[in-house]
Amino acid sequence: MERRQPRLKELSRELGLSITTVSRALAGYSDVSATTRERVREAATRSGYVPNRAGRALKSGQTGFVGLVVPVRDAQFIDAFLGEFVMGLGEALAEAGRDLALTTATRRQVEMDVLAHVVNAGQVDGMVVSRATCEDPRVGYLIDRGVPFVLHGRVLGETRPHAWLDTDGAAAFGEAARRLLALGHRRFGLLTYSDPMTFAHYRRAGLEAALAEAGLALAPEAIAAAPRGDPDALRAAAGRLLEVPERPTAILCATDTLAITLMEEAARRAIAIPRDLSVVGFDNLPVSSYASPGLTTFDARIQECGVAVARMLLAVIETGPAAVEPKLVAADFIPRASHGPAPA
Amino acid sequence: MERRQPRLKELSRELGLSITTVSRALAGYSDVSATTRERVREAATRSGYVPNRAGRALKSGQTGFVGLVVPVRDAQFIDAFLGEFVMGLGEALAEAGRDLALTTATRRQVEMDVLAHVVNAGQVDGMVVSRATCEDPRVGYLIDRGVPFVLHGRVLGETRPHAWLDTDGAAAFGEAARRLLALGHRRFGLLTYSDPMTFAHYRRAGLEAALAEAGLALAPEAIAAAPRGDPDALRAAAGRLLEVPERPTAILCATDTLAITLMEEAARRAIAIPRDLSVVGFDNLPVSSYASPGLTTFDARIQECGVAVARMLLAVIETGPAAVEPKLVAADFIPRASHGPAPA
DNA sequence: GCACTCTTCCAAAACGTTTCGGGAAACCCG
DNA sequence: CGGGTTTCCCGAAACGTTTTGGAAGAGTGC
Numbered sequence: 185m186e187r188r189q190p191r192l193k194e195l196s197r198e199l200g201l202s203i204t205t206v207s208r209a210l211a212g213y214s215d216v217s218a219t220t221r222e223r224v225r226e227a228a229t230r231s232g233y234v235p236n237r238a239g240r241a242l243k244s245g246q247t248g249f250v251g252l253v254v255p256v257r258d259a260q261f262i263d264a265f266l267g268e269f270v271m272g273l274g275e276a277l278a279e280a281g282r283d284l285a286l287t288t289a290t291r292r293q294v295e296m297d298v299l300a301h302v303v304n305a306g307q308v309d310g311m312v313v314s315r316a317t318c319e320d321p322r323v324g325y326l327i328d329r330g331v332p333f334v335l336h337g338r339v340l341g342e343t344r345p346h347a348w349l350d351t352d353g354a355a356a357f358g359e360a361a362r363r364l365l366a367l368g369h370r371r372f373g374l375l376t377y378s379d380p381m382t383f384a385h386y387r388r389a390g391l392e393a394a395l396a397e398a399g400l401a402l403a404p405e406a407i408a409a410a411p412r413g414d415p416d417a418l419r420a421a422a423g424r425l426l427e428v429p430e431r432p433t434a435i436l437c438a439t440d441t442l443a444i445t446l447m448e449e450a451a452r453r454a455i456a457i458p459r460d461l462s463v464v465g466f467d468n469l470p471v472s473s474y475a476s477p478g479l480t481t482f483d484a485r486i487q488e489c490g491v492a493v494a495r496m497l498l499a500v501i502e503t504g505p506a507a508v509e510p511k512l513v514a515a516d517f518i519p520r521a522s523h524g525p526a527p528a
Numbered sequence: 529m530e531r532r533q534p535r536l537k538e539l540s541r542e543l544g545l546s547i548t549t550v551s552r553a554l555a556g557y558s559d560v561s562a563t564t565r566e567r568v569r570e571a572a573t574r575s576g577y578v579p580n581r582a583g584r585a586l587k588s589g590q591t592g593f594v595g596l597v598v599p600v601r602d603a604q605f606i607d608a609f610l611g612e613f614v615m616g617l618g619e620a621l622a623e624a625g626r627d628l629a630l631t632t633a634t635r636r637q638v639e640m641d642v643l644a645h646v647v648n649a650g651q652v653d654g655m656v657v658s659r660a661t662c663e664d665p666r667v668g669y670l671i672d673r674g675v676p677f678v679l680h681g682r683v684l685g686e687t688r689p690h691a692w693l694d695t696d697g698a699a700a701f702g703e704a705a706r707r708l709l710a711l712g713h714r715r716f717g718l719l720t721y722s723d724p725m726t727f728a729h730y731r732r733a734g735l736e737a738a739l740a741e742a743g744l745a746l747a748p749e750a751i752a753a754a755p756r757g758d759p760d761a762l763r764a765a766a767g768r769l770l771e772v773p774e775r776p777t778a779i780l781c782a783t784d785t786l787a788i789t790l791m792e793e794a795a796r797r798a799i800a801i802p803r804d805l806s807v808v809g810f811d812n813l814p815v816s817s818y819a820s821p822g823l824t825t826f827d828a829r830i831q832e833c834g835v836a837v838a839r840m841l842l843a844v845i846e847t848g849p850a851a852v853e854p855k856l857v858a859a860d861f862i863p864r865a866s867h868g869p870a871p872a
Numbered sequence: 873g874c875a876c877t878c879t880t881c882c883a884a885a886a887c888g889t890t891t892c893g894g895g896a897a898a899c900c901c902g
Numbered sequence: 903c904g905g906g907t908t909t910c911c912c913g914a915a916a917c918g919t920t921t922t923g924g925a926a927g928a929g930t931g932c
Contacts (some may be wrong), residue, residue: 189648191918194530202882207920211712217880234648238585239918240885247582248651256619274632275600283651284630286595289619304533304578306888307592307627329533387643474818496613535888546912551890561910583888586917650918 190231196224199227210235241306242372242528250277250497251308253298256288260441261315264467265486269336272490273312280498282309291335296321303331310501312336312493318380332500334493334508338382347500347508349493351484353383353466354390356515357436360464360482363517364434368526371461372402373425373432375442378409384438387466391436406432410442419443422449426461433461434527439474440465443479458524468518478520489513534575543571554579585650593629594621594841595652597642598812600632604756604785605659608762608811613680616834617656624742624842640665647675654845656680656837662724676844678837678852682726689870691844691852693837695828697727697810698734700859701780704808704826705738707861712870716746717769717776719786722753728782731810735780750776756785762786764795770805777805777870784809784816787823791866802868812862822864832859 190198196206201224209216209224210233216224227233241247252273261353273284285308289298299322302308309332313322316337323342326333335348361372363515372395395401408421421491422445425435438445443465447457448484455461457477465472468483499508534542540550545568553560553568560568571577585591598610617628629652633642643666646652653676657666660681674786679692705716716739721728731776739745749772752765766789769779778800781787787809793803799805801821809816812827836855843852 189650192920203879203919204882204884204921207918208881215880220880232648234645236918237649237651238582240888240920241582242580242586242889242917243919243921245887254615254618256615256622262611262615265611266615267606267609270614270630271598271600271606271610271632274598274630275634278600278632278634278637283646284632286614286618286628286630288615288622288628290619290622293622300576301578302627304576305581306533307581317742326872327916375722378782408650470815471818474815474820476818537888547889547910548891548914549910551888553913555890559910564910580888583917584890586887586919587889587891589917 190233191236192233193229193235195224195227198231199224211223216410220297228238237324244308245306247307248282248496249308250282251285251302251311252289252314253287253289253295253302253311254314255295256290258315258413260439264439264441264469265314268486269314269490272487272492273494274490275487276491276494276498280494280496287475296325300325303329310334310497312497316382318382318385320382322365327505332497332505334497334500336489337495338386340385341384345506347496347505347510349489349496349511349513350386351383351489351513352512353387354393354481356466356517357390358394359386359393360436360480361516363396364462364464364523364526365394365398365400367462369434370400370526371406371430371432371434372400373406373428373435374402374408374445375422375425375435376407376438377410377442378411386434387438403428403430415445418445419449422446423453426450426455428451431461434523435461435463437463437465440467440479440481443481443522444469444471444475447475447479457522460527462523462526468516472518473495473520475522477522480520480523481518482515484515485513534577535580536577539571539575539577542575543568548760565663589650589653590653594626594628594838595629595631595646595655597631597633597639597646597655597657598658599639600634602659602757604783608783608785608813609658612830613658613834616831616836617838618834620625620835620838620842624838626842644669647673652840654678656841659728662726662729664726668846670848676841678841678844678848680833680837682730684726684729686851689850691840691849691854693833693840693855694730695727695833695859696856697731697859698737700826700861701731701734701785702738703861704780705735705742708808708870709738709744710741711806711868713778714744714870715750715774715776715778716744717750717772717779718746718752718782719769719779719790720751720753720782721786722755725756731780731782747772747774759768759789762789763793766790767792767797770794770797770799774807778867779805779807781807781809784811784813784823784825787825787866788813788815788819791819791823801866804871806870808867808868810859812860816862817864819866820833821866824864824867825862826859827862828859829857 192203196203206224209221289295289300311333314336318340320339323339327344338350345396410418410421410424443463465479470483472479472481496508536547540547550568553565631646633639655677659678662684664683667683671688682694752768752769754762754765787807809823810823816823816825840852
């Protein structure tokens, strides 16, 4: 029952034409007669001919794949992001007839090396770079090689033009701070990651800027950080934040995962939310609406970001990075029950 | 700054060797001297040489990719599955040095056609088939072509040997039914999908078999079904189930998504869970532990399934489908607060 | 009838890799 | 020293595609 897929050679033999003519007929060139073109196309669809990807890639240099490297360890990334983001990418890529080549970096592998391997194997026409760190080495590497890419997030040092799309975490945390200030809060806290993730940097910066506008500042002991993917350290950090002498009345958390842990720790200490403490997160995880109280947070519309990143990447592949404007997209404020007026 | 990746040709010229020798040295053949082999390898790593994927694929017929087609429309699939499953696949594939080629089927495309395209383009060494329907045409197609594949799920009609891995939904719902019977329940209900998903079929069958053992049966009006991805129809179906004259005291739901909607509808009707009604779901979505009351459900350990499916597929690619045993894996019962003794 | 131009087709080369089938030294043994 | 075996290397072909540079034939204008 196993039958080999017909190639250009078989198709041309069957039609009594040369390989060249068949190829050009399918590509729609005008130097093959309309009659022949139709005859070829009919035969191609009838036999289910699809151009071999490797052959085409070898000749044209275009593989039809766009690459994404994901780490295997980052459970938080998977939960919050991966499914939605990948779906968004896939949606936009499908419209352009391209596919997503998803490479997993195992525990032992440095993500940068995996990226280099993917690029050097010529297996993709461009890369999506996600989970950016402040000084992410991947960006410089890709710029150096002239590999088309779009950064989902931002880096701090790179001055050469490159395409990126990021959620405006600074604006979001600024907005949150102003809302809480209007509700009478004066003592703020921040629960964040100790890893140099760029998003954490900007969210903190947005909070601090808004506080500065109001003549306030984050007390050093009102800032707690934990490494990603370490629940114990996270609980400890949350606990520390709840036990400082002058406990903040409002704590902003860099992600919902952090916020939910913080709320759990608060519950264990009989700290009532939002009466004693207002909590705001970021990500709008599905669980956040079911937490009790419902978590006030921001929605970054990850799937839409995926669509936009893919479209930008297609543009970079077509016309180069200079022609593509970076995008800063606003996150939606999702007010729920975890924040309220400052305690008297 | 843009520099072209060195190919075998450049590498061999630089070393004063033939392309053949460089290729064979890197492949570790014994007909190149140990000295030369080392020299070649050193030069290769120094220059960051990685074999071109297209060239290799063209010659060897192996692309290094494993394919997965996902539909763009199925939000429920994304939430519950995609991230974890893809992560599991990626983890196992990375160990084998392979990548995942993720193709998205747009709204207009039939998934079967997309699958055929991927296969006929020769862009993958094997396929993962997910979201199986009872009479899924993809299975026969792939068997006919002799394409290596693993089915995540099961089909009903196909007698030819093929590799599949499925969660034992029948056993799980049987277990749930027996536990509820032991708690005194006698009137059961089922909320499921109207689409011919195989998992829904088996879960229902498991429930009915367990009831039959106890001399009971599902009343026709105690079965409600809604199409996937239609929240309104789902709420309507849940409502119908809650308003039958002799309301069931225990309702099993084919997925957590269904169960959570059911619980919301029950709350609107002031039906207390678990006092008046026990609810059991399936999937153990993150939200399920935050629902109130916490949803009793089953955990299929999707990420582990992804790992296992990928390992099976690698085996099928290596040695053919006959050598690979299908796997039926048990789901873990996750008791929470949404089920309890039958009302008096 | 000649010099053109169009139209329609094709042979061959190239992309980068792997592998088949040698082939030239060097070594071994009597 | 001559025959045979090892060791180490290489040229060339092939995978399937796209594209370059024609070439053959038909039509056109004079």
